[in-house]
Amino acid sequence: MPGPQIRPLDLTDDATAAAVHRIGRAAYAVEAELIGFDGIPALGESLAGMRACPLNWLGVLSGDGSLDGFLAWEEEGEAISIDRLCVDPDRFRRGVGSLLLRHALTEVFPERAVVVTTGAANTPAVTLYERLGFSRGPDFSPVPGLTMASFARAAAGGTPWDGGRGSSDPA
Numbered sequence: 617m618p619g620p621q622i623r624p625l626d627l628t629d630d631a632t633a634a635a636v637h638r639i640g641r642a643a644y645a646v647e648a649e650l651i652g653f654d655g656i657p658a659l660g661e662s663l664a665g666m667r668a669c670p671l672n673w674l675g676v677l678s679g680d681g682s683l684d685g686f687l688a689w690e691e692e693g694e695a696i697s698i699d700r701l702c703v704d705p706d707r708f709r710r711g712v713g714s715l716l717l718r719h720a721l722t723e724v725f726p727e728r729a730v731v732v733t734t735g736a737a738n739t740p741a742v743t744l745y746e747r748l749g750f751s752r753g754p755d756f757s758p759v760p761g762l763t764m765a766s767f768a769r770a771a772a773g774g775t776p777w778d779g780g781r782g783s784s785d786p787a
Contacts, residue, residue, distance in 0.1 A: 618679045620712075622719050625673035625686060627666070635683040636673065637663045643685075643702035651735030653762045658700065671699050674720060676712050685712040687720055696725045698732035701741070713744055721748065721769070729771045736765040745769075 627633045640658055648654045658666075671688040678684050685703035689696050703712045721730065734741040736755050742765055746752065750767035757763050 620679065620684065620715065621677045622716065623675060623677065625675040625683075627673060632675075632683070633663060633667055636675070636686055637661075637666050639683060639685065639704045640666065640700065640702045642705050646705055646708075647735055647738050647741075650739070651737040651762070653735065655759065655762070669699070674716060674724065676716055678707075684710075685716055687716045689720070689725075691728075692731075695729040695731055698730060701732070708740075713741075714748070717744065717748055726772045730769045731767065733764045733766050736763040738765075 625632055625636060627636060640661075644656045644659045648656055648659060669688070671690050673686060673688050675686040676684045683704070684707045686700070687698065688700045689698045691697075701713055701717060730750070732745060732750065734745070736742070742752075745767045748769070750769045753766035753768055755763050755765050
């Protein structure tokens with residue numbers, strides 16, 4: 617059986633969209649337990665709402681062709697903003713998230729700064745971002761009872777990016 621394949625995902629395809637939606641909801645349910653907050657927007661997102669998001673989608677398919685996880689991002693000026701990185705809970709601790717993120721950083725947007733946020737208490741995600749060279753920025757609380765961690769990674773060969781706050785602008 618062939619190894620995992622990474623490929624763009626087409627959410628206009630009903631089966632692909634359904635798999636992404638299922639995996640996202642399952643993964644965010646686990647994160648909700650880890651961070652003690654069940655108001656993660658993607659948990660209540662409809663399939664149509666997810667499909668309407670103006671995101672780029674990349675997935676890892678296992679040797680049998682099933683979707684193991686996905687990464688979705690948008691371009692924000694000079695940077696890439698990761699919107700979601702989800703792995704099927706049945707595939708946790710098998711390197712799927714690392715594989716996706718490494719591929720994106722080296723093959724899809726290697727010359728771009730990348731920013732991402734996650735629940736500060738989501739230790740597996742925090743560890744992944746730190747291990748792959750992201751610098752932790754300030755934590756913030758968008759709503760009472762939720763603390764988020766922010767991360768940034770400079771473009772290859774570039775200076776650290778500050779999330780657009782101006783300190784690394786060559787003015």
